[in-house]
Amino acid sequence: MRYQLLYAIAWTVLPAVFLFSWWLETYSDSRLAEIMRGFFATRFAPARKIARRLIWTVAALCGGISFLLLTLWGVRPISEVLFCACLALLLVGAGFMFPFPFSLPRWMDADWQWYKRHDLVDENGNITSKYGRTAREALRFALTEGRAVIVSARLPLSMQWRELPRDTPSQLLPPSPATPLSSRLIVAQGPSDPQSGFPSSFTVTASLGDTDALPSVGELSAVLSAKLPGWSTLAEEDVEPGRYSPSGESSAIFAKAIRCKGVYSDAANSYTVIQWVWRIPMTADSFVVITATATTTSSLFATVAEDISKMFTKLKVDL
Secondary structure (H helix, E strand, O other), X not given: OHHHHHHHHHHHHHHHHHHHHHHHHHHOOOHHHHHHHHHOOOOOOOHHHHHXXXXXXXXXXXXXXXXXXXXXXXXXXXXXXXXXXXXXXXHHHHHOOOXXXXXXXXXXXXXXXXXXXXXXXXXXXXXXXXXXXXXXXXXXXXXXXXOEEEEEEEEEOOOOOEEEOOOOOXXXXXXXXXXXXXXXXXXXXXXXXXXXXXEEEEEEEXXXXXXXXXXXXXXXXXXXXXXXXXXXXXXXXXXXXXEEEOOOOOOOEOOOEEEEEEEEEOOOOEEEEEEEEEEEEEEOOEEEEEEEEEEEEHHHHXXXXXXXXXXXXXXXXXX
């Protein structure tokens, strides 16, 4: 009897823990919620998988409570009802193994709830930013004598990446301390580290500069080292950046860029950063300086490295 009671308690508690985990993943932005989302692969999961998991969790909880009541007080109507509910939910959950079209209700959709919490849902409930889309943004810089220059960028995002609006409050943006304090052009967020919950990011900024605005090889790493405690440069080189089209020309040309890759750490994690810097000439002595910065944890870098490389290759900046 004693062991049967322990089994009944364990059967009840375990599904309750899983149900609490589902609630965290769906409705919370805490660090534990981020870890759970990574552990259970909640992001980008098929709707049927998410629904099946929740239904079977509730089924297990009903079965556990039924067994616990049966152990304590014998067969009662409530235990019979819960047992029947358990069987019914198991059958319903099994039905979600078949590939029929299905859309998650919004209260069950962790991604939609995330967007809602961060004011990225319009008045009709439509998400204003989705994964895998092409981000298109523009910035206007005022020049002298009433002139102005418009810098626009186009960045095709990989499937696990989503664009965030430029006016997203800083506290809601993915941490990216290596990104310069310039005007944000594009901000994209990618997968989070399943252990720490730290989100990957890809940020493109633009600023006006002069002939001395672009560091040479060796200088960019010094700038990052001064900004990030414990910075260690892994590689720094000249590379070919994304394409850009100067105003008045139809053909795209290429500019020289500096690429610096390195790591730094804090009390919680080790991070890998890749930063590209290049400039687009406007006049003989004025430029638009473009900086693209990718930041992720070192343990997640191997997972997102290909995405980062492809996105930079496809990044296009226009004047």
